[in-house]
Amino acid sequence: QSVLTQPPSVSAAPGQKVTISCSGSSSNIGNNYVSWYQQLPGTAPKLLIYENNKRPSGIPDRFSGSKSGTSATLGITGLQTGDEADYYCGTWDNSRRGYVFGTGTGVTVL
Amino acid sequence: QLQLQESGPGLVKPSETLSFTCTLSSGSVSSTTYHWGWIRQPPGKGLEWIGIISYSGNTYYNPSLKSRVTISVDASKNQFSLKLSSVTAADTAFYYCARQYSNGPYDHIDVWGKGTTVTVSS
Numbered sequence: 001q002s003v004l005t006q007p008p009s010v011s012a013a014p015g016q017k018v019t020i021s022c023s024g025s026s027s028n029i030g031n032n033y034v035s036w037y038q039q040l041p042g043t044a045p046k047l048l049i050y051e052n053n054k055r056p057s058g059i060p061d062r063f064s065g066s067k068s069g070t071s072a073t074l075g076i077t078g079l080q081t082g083d084e085a086d087y088y089c090g091t092w093d094n095s096r097r098g099y100v101f102g103t104g105t106g107v108t109v110l
Numbered sequence: 111q112l113q114l115q116e117s118g119p120g121l122v123k124p125s126e127t128l129s130f131t132c133t134l135s136s137g138s139v140s141s142t143t144y145h146w147g148w149i150r151q152p153p154g155k156g157l158e159w160i161g162i163i164s165y166s167g168n169t170y171y172n173p174s175l176k177s178r179v180t181i182s183v184d185a186s187k188n189q190f191s192l193k194l195s196s197v198t199a200a201d202t203a204f205y206y207c208a209r210q211y212s213n214g215p216y217d218h219i220d221v222w223g224k225g226t227t228v229t230v231s232s
């Protein structure tokens with residue numbers, strides 16, 4: 001029952017690019033900044049992108065974020081086997097007065 | 111660099127209250143910049159935000175859990191805690207404590223604990 005919708009999975013060959021969409025509404029993405037989190041198998045999530053397109057220290061520039069209206073997108077270029085993980089978008093929801101996560105997208109490197 | 115460490119019961123019976131504590135390795139839970147909170151993840155499912163607390167004690171909870179959740183801070187121990195009452199099997203999950211930057215439209219969770227698993231079963 002998440003308010004942010006992501007595709008369940010995306011895949012591509014090593015070295016290729018994938019994009020992951022995150023669809024919301026005016027009460028969340030439309031009026032707040034979006035973050036992205038990477039969860040490698042068996043580990044805690046890690047902040048990948050914040051404030052729509054900023055990368056924390058140590059995150060390679062192969063990862064990028066953007067936002068338009070009530071949707072956001074995470075891009076991963078130069079795909080590596082180590083990028084196989086679940087990816088979640090997140091933002092504040094003004095109507096719920098709480099933080100919300102997307103449904104999550106699993107990335108597979110073919 | 112800040113690390114967070116959860117501690118919890120592992121196994122709880124239905125209708126009981128779950129209690130977790132998160133301890134900071136450095137810094138202060140009384141920071142005016144950050145909120146402290148909890149996120150959970152049922153087995154094989156996605157992330158669910160539970161709630162946060164500010165240095166001043168202001169709390170924000172997930173509406174679907176609000177009636178059962180209490181988050182508190184113990185500044186003397188540099189810890190914060192989660193209590194979840196009247197648990198059912200649906201509360202079985204991995205629970206993470208986290209540091210959340212929350213300021214108007216700016217919100218992100220930048221530090222996560224390793225997480226601790228809880229099973230609700232009789």
